[in-house]
Amino acid sequence: MEEALAEALVLSRVQFGLNIGFHILFPTITIGLAWIVAWFRIRYELTREEAWLRTYKLWVRVFALTFAMGVVSGVTMSFQFGTNWPGYMNRVGNIAGPLLAYEVLTAFFLEATFLGVMLFGMERVSGRMHVASSLIVAFGTTVSAFWILALNSWMQTPAGHVQEYGEIIAASWLAVIFNPSFPYRLAHMLLASGITAAFLVAGLAAWRLLAAPHAVAALKTLRFGARLAAVLVPLQIFAGDQHGLNTLEQQPAKVAAIEALWHTERGAPLVLFALIDEDNGRNRFAIEVPKGAALILTHRMDGEVKGLEEFGDDHPPVAPVFTAFRVMVGMGVAMLFLSWLSQFFLRAPPRWLLWTFAGFTFAGWVATLAGWLVTEIGRQPWLVTGILRTAEAVGDAGGAKLGASLTAYVLTYAALLLAYIVTLTHLSRKG
Numbered sequence: 146m147e148e149a150l151a152e153a154l155v156l157s158r159v160q161f162g163l164n165i166g167f168h169i170l171f172p173t174i175t176i177g178l179a180w181i182v183a184w185f186r187i188r189y190e191l192t193r194e195e196a197w198l199r200t201y202k203l204w205v206r207v208f209a210l211t212f213a214m215g216v217v218s219g220v221t222m223s224f225q226f227g228t229n230w231p232g233y234m235n236r237v238g239n240i241a242g243p244l245l246a247y248e249v250l251t252a253f254f255l256e257a258t259f260l261g262v263m264l265f266g267m268e269r270v271s272g273r274m275h276v277a278s279s280l281i282v283a284f285g286t287t288v289s290a291f292w293i294l295a296l297n298s299w300m301q302t303p304a305g306h307v308q309e310y311g312e313i314i315a316a317s318w319l320a321v322i323f324n325p326s327f328p329y330r331l332a333h334m335l336l337a338s339g340i341t342a343a344f345l346v347a348g349l350a351a352w353r354l355l356a357a358p359h360a361v362a363a364l365k366t367l368r369f370g371a372r373l374a375a376v377l378v379p380l381q382i383f384a385g386d387q388h389g390l391n392t393l394e395q396q397p398a399k400v401a402a403i404e405a406l407w408h409t410e411r412g413a414p415l416v417l418f419a420l421i422d423e424d425n426g427r428n429r430f431a432i433e434v435p436k437g438a439a440l441i442l443t444h445r446m447d448g449e450v451k452g453l454e455e456f457g458d459d460h461p462p463v464a465p466v467f468t469a470f471r472v473m474v475g476m477g478v479a480m481l482f483l484s485w486l487s488q489f490f491l492r493a494p495p496r497w498l499l500w501t502f503a504g505f506t507f508a509g510w511v512a513t514l515a516g517w518l519v520t521e522i523g524r525q526p527w528l529v530t531g532i533l534r535t536a537e538a539v540g541d542a543g544g545a546k547l548g549a550s551l552t553a554y555v556l557t558y559a560a561l562l563l564a565y566i567v568t569l570t571h572l573s574r575k576g
Contacts, residue, residue, distance in 0.1 A: 154539045156547035157229040160554060162521070164222040166514055167558045171215030173513045175208060176290050176335065177342030179283035181373070182208050182263075186279045190272050196362040203362075204346070207569060209264055212256070214565060218558075229547075230528075232538030237529055239314045240306060240321060244296040252289035256282050287335065294334055298327035300529045301520070302395045313532060325395050329388040330520075336381040337516065341509025343377060344480065346370035348506025349573035351499040356574050367502065368491045374484035378477065385477075386441075393442050393450070396530070398460040399523035401453045404438045405467045408452040413438040418471075421464040426453070461525040465518060473515035480508055507566075 182204050189197035223245070226234055234241065262270060262278035270278070305320025306313050315321050347370030353363035393400045400406075405416050407426045415437025419428035439448040453460050483505060490498050528535045 153547060154536055156551060157539050158535065160547060160551045161222075161225050161229060163551070163554055163558065164218070164225060165521070166517065167562070168215065168218035168222050169513065169517055170510055170562075171211050171218065172286075172290070172293075173338050173341045173509065174211045174345060175215055176286045176338035177340070178204070178208050178211065178345070179279075179286040180339075181342055181346060181369075183276070183279040183283045184369075186276055190276055196365055199362045200366050203572060204366075205263055207349075207572065209260065210565070210568065212260065214561070230538045233528060233533065235312075236533050236538065237300075237313045239312055240299060241296055243315075244292055244299075244322075248289055248292035252285045252292065256285035256289065259285070290334060290338070291331065294331045295322045295324075295327055297520075298330045299324045301330075301524055302326040303529055303532055313529075326388075326391055329384070329391045332384045333381070333388050333516075336377055336384055337509065337513050339377045340374055340381060340480065341513060343370045343374040343484075344502075344505050344509050345507070347374065347502045348504075348508075349569060351494075351502035352506070352570055352573045354494065355496070355499050355503065364494075367494060367499075371484055371487045371491060371502070374480060375488060378481040378484055381477065382481070389442060390444075396523070397451045398453070398456045399466070399519075400442065401451055401456070402461045402463045402466040402523060403470045403519065404442075404450065405463055406438065406450055406452045408454050409449065410452065411439065411449045412436040412447050413442075413450040415441065416467075419467070421467055423463050459526065461523045466523045469515040469518035469522070473512050473519065476508055476512040476515065480505065480512070 182201065185197060185201040185204060188194075189201055226241075259278040259281045262275065263282055266278065267275050299321055302325045303321075304324040305315060305317040305322075307316045308314075347367050350363045350366035350370060353360050354367060357363065389400070404413065405419055405421055405428050406413055407428075412435075414433035414435050416428060417432045417434060419431035422429050436446045438450055440446055442448065442450055453463070483501060487494075487498055487502070524530060526534055526536065528538050
């Protein structure tokens with residue numbers, strides 16, 4: 146019996162992880178891309194240049210396709226709250242339900258309504274109304290992120306709730322929404338989306354320039370994407386630092402796993418690379434920067450950082466959190482280097498730069514997925530920190546059913562993702 150429950154827990158976690166990982170790819174683009182598309186539309190309205198019109202018409206189609214993929218995958222994911230994790234809604238549904246409903250009522254309907262005007266109303270409404278529709282859709286995507294991040298942040302650092310008759314209810318919705326980690330997570334996600342969209346725009350424009358070197362619209366788009374990335378990546382580094390300080394205060398076990406710090410230390414080193422030996426609680430073949438972790442996390446060379454020993458078994462698995470964090474940071478550094486270096490060559494981009502940007506088209510996805518692995522695995526073994534353990538929320542679906550549905554999800558999502566990428570590259574090559 147215990148083995149069956151353990152199997153169901155693992156398969157349910159893998160299945161939900163696959164669903165949320167696939168879903169987050171598309172909002173990560175649409176949140177930032179909506180504002181970029183609105184800017185393209187404003188530029189055309191102000192200049193009446195044909196290049197900006199062509200750019201807008203291309204990218205509004207990309208946005209619509211990406212938005213649709215996000216909606217479909219989001220609906221699938223929401224079903225799993227009931228099928229795979231009934232204990233979640235039974236325990237904290239009085240918090241999660243309203244926040245998810247607010248997202249639909251205040252954001253999704255707004256986006257869906259005015260997206261129709263964006264796509265089909267350019268010749269039917271005034272220029273000002275069409276620009277306004279683009280801005281409203283962009284605002285709607287940001288509001289959507291606001292509510293989803295409010296719920297996710299509350300699960301990480303719950304606040305503003307009380308328990309009555311075994312259920313969690315809100316004592317203060319302001320405290321629930323603006324919980325201790327929410328401002329940092331919202332800023333981090335919005336910037337991540339902006340960076341992802343900037344590299345997508347620049348990367349697909351580079352694909353177009355490789356096929357048609359004199360495409361004016363693609364050159365304008367490449368310059369815009371590269372310059373936007375050069376501004377947003379440093380802001381993300383600052384926001385990430387502030388987020389790290391907040392995580393150290395609110396979720397020290399997660400930070401200990403990120404740093405693979407087994408024992409509490411003053412002046413803890415920064416582990417750049419190591420093979421994690423969780424069974425023996427040690428790092429093999431570690432490459433370290435002396436006092437680096439203490440300096441980054443506490444801004445003091447002799448700052449104290451709690452080790453995993455402080456939390457007993459109540460800490461996340463170290464290897465995936467440690468590895469994913471370094472993938473995220475490494476990709477961020479690479480994007481910073483490329484965006485800054487490119488500024489010297491944007492007047493007449495050489496082919497090596499175009500190929501590099503083309504290769505970085507989906508770099509934001511890599512960083513975002515790595516960041517979400519850190520966020521979600523780093524919360525374990527809790528589904529809602531201090532309130533609900535993951536093992537307490539899993540449903541009673543058998544391993545055979547979960548395995549079959551997981552296989553179906555993998556095959557379906559792989560086909561959808563391939564079709565999406567092929568469609569985007571095809572659109573960009575056509576111009």
